[in-house]
Amino acid sequence: MASKEEIAAFIAAEFPQTKCIVEKVGDGGATVWHPVGHDELRPGGTVSGPVLMSIADVALYVALLGEIGMVPMAVTTNLTANFLRKPAGDRSIVGVCKLIKVGKSLVVGEVYLYSEGSTDAVAHVVGTYAIPPRQG
Amino acid sequence: MASKEEIAAFIAAEFPQTKCIVEKVGDGGATVWHPVGHDELRPGGTVSGPVLMSIADVALYVALLGEIGMVPMAVTTNLTANFLRKPAGDRSIVGVCKLIKVGKSLVVGEVYLYSEGSTDAVAHVVGTYAIPPRQG
Amino acid sequence: MASKEEIAAFIAAEFPQTKCIVEKVGDGGATVWHPVGHDELRPGGTVSGPVLMSIADVALYVALLGEIGMVPMAVTTNLTANFLRKPAGDRSIVGVCKLIKVGKSLVVGEVYLYSEGSTDAVAHVVGTYAIPPRQG
Amino acid sequence: MASKEEIAAFIAAEFPQTKCIVEKVGDGGATVWHPVGHDELRPGGTVSGPVLMSIADVALYVALLGEIGMVPMAVTTNLTANFLRKPAGDRSIVGVCKLIKVGKSLVVGEVYLYSEGSTDAVAHVVGTYAIPPRQG
Numbered sequence: 196m197a198s199k200e201e202i203a204a205f206i207a208a209e210f211p212q213t214k215c216i217v218e219k220v221g222d223g224g225a226t227v228w229h230p231v232g233h234d235e236l237r238p239g240g241t242v243s244g245p246v247l248m249s250i251a252d253v254a255l256y257v258a259l260l261g262e263i264g265m266v267p268m269a270v271t272t273n274l275t276a277n278f279l280r281k282p283a284g285d286r287s288i289v290g291v292c293k294l295i296k297v298g299k300s301l302v303v304g305e306v307y308l309y310s311e312g313s314t315d316a317v318a319h320v321v322g323t324y325a326i327p328p329r330q331g
Numbered sequence: 332m333a334s335k336e337e338i339a340a341f342i343a344a345e346f347p348q349t350k351c352i353v354e355k356v357g358d359g360g361a362t363v364w365h366p367v368g369h370d371e372l373r374p375g376g377t378v379s380g381p382v383l384m385s386i387a388d389v390a391l392y393v394a395l396l397g398e399i400g401m402v403p404m405a406v407t408t409n410l411t412a413n414f415l416r417k418p419a420g421d422r423s424i425v426g427v428c429k430l431i432k433v434g435k436s437l438v439v440g441e442v443y444l445y446s447e448g449s450t451d452a453v454a455h456v457v458g459t460y461a462i463p464p465r466q467g
Numbered sequence: 468m469a470s471k472e473e474i475a476a477f478i479a480a481e482f483p484q485t486k487c488i489v490e491k492v493g494d495g496g497a498t499v500w501h502p503v504g505h506d507e508l509r510p511g512g513t514v515s516g517p518v519l520m521s522i523a524d525v526a527l528y529v530a531l532l533g534e535i536g537m538v539p540m541a542v543t544t545n546l547t548a549n550f551l552r553k554p555a556g557d558r559s560i561v562g563v564c565k566l567i568k569v570g571k572s573l574v575v576g577e578v579y580l581y582s583e584g585s586t587d588a589v590a591h592v593v594g595t596y597a598i599p600p601r602q603g
Numbered sequence: 604m605a606s607k608e609e610i611a612a613f614i615a616a617e618f619p620q621t622k623c624i625v626e627k628v629g630d631g632g633a634t635v636w637h638p639v640g641h642d643e644l645r646p647g648g649t650v651s652g653p654v655l656m657s658i659a660d661v662a663l664y665v666a667l668l669g670e671i672g673m674v675p676m677a678v679t680t681n682l683t684a685n686f687l688r689k690p691a692g693d694r695s696i697v698g699v700c701k702l703i704k705v706g707k708s709l710v711v712g713e714v715y716l717y718s719e720g721s722t723d724a725v726a727h728v729v730g731t732y733a734i735p736p737r738q739g
Contacts, residue, residue, distance in 0.1 A: 209374055238345055243406045245385030253382055260710050271380045272573065273545050273595065275411040275683040277729060279704040279709050293726050295715075296687040300572065301544065303595070303726070305713070307703075318701050319713070321685060321729055323545065325573070407541060408709065409681050409731065411547040412573050415568040431579075431591050432551040436708065437680065437733070439549050441591070442575070443567075455567050455577070457549060457593055459681060461709070481646055510617055516660055516679045521653030543652045547683040 202260045206219065206253060215253040215290075224293045224304075225258035228311075231287055240284030242316035242317070247288065248276050249307040251320035259324055260300050262294060266326055269302075274322040282317040283310040301328055338396045342389060351389045351426075356448065360429045360440075361394035364447075367423055376420030378453070386454035387442040390426035395438050397459055398430060402462055405438070405452065410458040418453040419446040430451050436462055473507045474532045476552065487525045487562075492561060493512040496576075497530035500583075503559055512556030514582075514589070517598050518558065523578040526562035531596055533576050540596055541574075543564035544592040554589040562578060570600055610668045617675070619714055623661045623698075632701045632712075633666035636719075640697055648692030650725070655696065655728060656684050659714040659728035662698035667710050670702060674734055677710075682730040690725040691718040708734055 197205075199282040203217045219226040227233075227250060236247045252271055259269060282288065289309045301323055308318040333341075339353045357361040365371075367388060371382045388407055395405060401432040418424065425445045437459055442455040471475075475489045491498040499522060501507075508520045524543055533542060547564065561581045568575040573595055580590040611625045619640045627634040633656060639644075660679055667677060683713075690696065697717045703710040709731055716726040 210379070211374070212370060212379070226648065234348060234433050238347070239404075243346070243348070243385075243408065244388055247411070248384050249381035262698075268375075270417075271414055273411070273413050273685075274380065274384070275409070275547060275729065277409050277703075278407055278732065279711060281406075295685070295724060303687060303727070316703060317402075319711070319729065321727065323685065401496065409549075411593065411683060413545075413567075415575060431549075431588060437592070439551060452567060456573070457547065457591065459549065460573065482651070483646070484642060484651070506620060510619070511676075515618070515620070515652050515657075516682065518655030520656050520682070521651075524652055540647075541688055542689075545683070545685050546652065546656070547681070548677055549681050552676075 197260050197264050198227065198327060202257055205260060206257060206308045210253055212245045213249065213253050215250060217257055220257055223262060223290070224280055225254050225260070227254045229288045229290070236284055242282040242284065242288060244278055245278065245324060247308050247318045248274065248320060249302035250288055250290045251276065251308060251322065254292035254306045255304045255322045255324060258292040258294050258304055262297050268327040270323045272323050274320060276279040276318055276320045278318050280315055280317045302326060333396050333400050335374065337392055338455050341396060341401060342393060346389055349385065349389050353385060353393055356393055356397035359394070359398060359448050361397055363390045363393060363426045365424045367420065370418055372396070377418065378424060379412055380412065381455045383444050384456060386424055386426045387412065387444060387458065390428035390442045391440045391458045391460060392428050394428040394440055398433050405460045406462040407425040408459045408461045411455060412454055412456045416451055416453045423447040438462060469532050469536050474529055475559045476534060477537060478529060482525055485525050487519065487522060489529055492529055492533035495530070497526050497533055497536060499526045499529060499562045501560045501562070503556065504595045508556055512553040514556065514560060516548065516550055518564050519580050520592060522562045522593065523548065523580060526564035526578045527576045527594045527596060530564040530576055534569050540583055540599040541596045544595045544597045546592060548590055550590050552587055552589045552592065559583040573600060605668050605672050610665055612666060613668060613673060618661055620711045621657065621661050623658060625665055628665055631666070631670060632711035633662050633669055633699045635662045635665060637696045639670050641694065644692055649695060650690040650692065652684065652686055656682065656728060657718070658698045659684065659716060659730065660694055662700035662714045663712045663732060666700040666702050666712055670705050672736045676735040677732045678731045680731045681730060684726055684728045686726050688723055688725050710734060711714040
C-alpha cells in the first residue's frame with residue numbers, strides 16, 4: 196500500500212538515529228540492511244544485541260507500513276529476541292521480516308537477522324506493534 | 332564479589348557505546364542510570380525501544396557481575412521486553428535489575444525501567460545470559 | 468472491584484479444566500494454588516512446563532478481574548515463560564501475580580511460580596491480556 | 604538420527620499426558636497433530652492457550668530428538684507464545700516446528716500452530732531447550 200521510497204522517507208523521519216536501509220518491502224514482509232562499523236561492535240568484534248534488536252524493530256515497522264500504509268503512531272508493545280550465533284564484525288546485518296498477523300489493533304511479525312552472505316541466522320526476533328485506533 | 336568501581340570500568344570496556352552509569356550493585360541486583368538526549372529520542376519526544384532494551388541489557392550484566400564476579404564472555408541468549416508507557420523525553424531512564432536465577436551456565440533476571448522520578452515502569456525486560464564454562 | 472468468591476466462580480466457568488484455587492486477589496495482584504498429582508508430572512517427578520504456564524495464565528486472569536471487574540472476553544495475546552528450577556513432584560504450585568500495566572486495551576503482568584514452601588521460584592512468566600473494547 | 608517410531612515411543616514415555624501424534628520428523632523440523640475435544644476447549648468453543656503451548660513444547664522436543672538423537676534430560680528453559688487468532692473448536696491443532704539453532708548446549712526452534720485445514724496460524728511459539736552435558 197506504500198512504496199519503498201515513501202517508507203524509506205518515513206522511517207528516516209520516525210527513527211532519525213537508524214542507519215537501516217530499506218531493501219525490499221511488500222507481500223507481508225520486508226528486508227532491511229544495516230552497516231556494521233565501530234558504533235555497532237563490542238570487544239571481540241561482534242555486533243551488540245541491542246543493535247540487532249533495533250534492526251529487527253525497524254524491519255517490523257517497514258513491513259507493517261508496507262502492509263497497512265502510513266501509520267505514524269504505531270508503537271512496539273512486545274519484543275522477544277533469541278541470540279543464536281556470534282555475528283561477524285566485518286559484515287553488514289540483514290534483517291528479513293515476515294508478518295504473521297495483521298489485525299486491526301495488533302500486528303505481529305518475526306525477523307531473522309543474518310550477517311550478510313550467511314544463511315545461518317545470528318538472531319531471531321518476534322515483535323508486536325499496536326496500531327492506534329483510526330479516527331473517523 | 333566485585334565492587335561497583337570494578338564493574339563500572341568493566342562495563343565501559345565491554346560496552347564502549349553505552350552511556351549507562353552504574354548506580355548500585357549487590358544483593359542479587361543492580362541499578363543503572365542513563366541520560367536521555369537527542370540520540371535517544373524518537374519524534375514525539377519519546378525514548379526509543381532499543382535504547383530501553385540496551386539499558387536493560389547492561390543492568391542485567393552489571394547485576395550478574397556483582398553476583399558471580401568478572402565474566403568477560405557472558406552473552407545474552409534471550410531477551411523479552413514489554414513496553415508499558417511512553418517514557419518522558421526530558422528525563423533520564425533508570426533501570427532496576429533483580430536476578431531471578433543464578434545457575435552455573437544460565438543467569439536470568441528481570442529489569443524494570445522508569446523515567447527518573449516516576450514509579451510507573453515504562454518497560455519491563457526479562458533476559459538470560461549464558462556463562463561460558465570455566466576452564467580448570 | 469470483584470470479590471474473591473465472584474472471581475473463583477468466574478474462573479471455574481471460563482477455565483473449566485483448571486484445578487487452580489484462588490487464594491488471594493486485590494492490590495493489583497493475585498495468588499493462586501494448584502495441586503500436583505499424577506496428571507501434572509513428567510518422568511523424574513517434575514511438574515511439566517505447560518502446567519506451570521497454565522497456572523500463570525489463570526493467575527494473570529484472576530489479577531486482571533480483581534483490578535478491572537468481570538471481563539469475559541479477555542484473551543492472552545503474549546506469554547513468555549522462563550523455567551528456572553526443577554519443581555518438586557510432591558508439592559503444590561503457588562503462583563503469585565503482580566500486574567505491571569493496566570491499560571484500556573492491554574493488561575500486562577508477571578507471575579512467579581513456586582513449589583509450595585520454597586522461596587526460590589521454579590518459573591517466571593510475563594503475559595499480556597487484550598481487553599475487548601467496551602460497548603457503550 | 605532417530606526414526607519417527609522411536610521418537611513417538613519416547614515422547615509417549617516422557618510426556619505421558621500428551622495426546623500429540625508425531626506426523627513427521629527430520630530435516631531440522633517436525634510436525635505434530637493434536638485432537639481437540641472437551642478437555643481442550645474454553646467457553647466460546649476455543650482451544651485454550653496452555654494447550655497450544657503444550658503442543659508447541661512437544662513439537663520442539665520431537666524436532667530436537669530428530670536432529671540430535673535421544674536426549675532424555677533436555678528441559679525447556681524459555682518459551683514465548685504469541686496468540687494470533689481464535690482456533691476453531693471443532694478442528695485438530697497441527698504444530699509445525701523448525702529448529703533455528705542446534706547448539707551443543709542450547710537448541711532453539713519456532714513452532715507455527717494451525718487449526719487443521721487452515722493456513723493462518725492461531726499461535727506462534729519460540730522456545731529453547733537446554734541439553735545436558737554428555738558424560739564421556
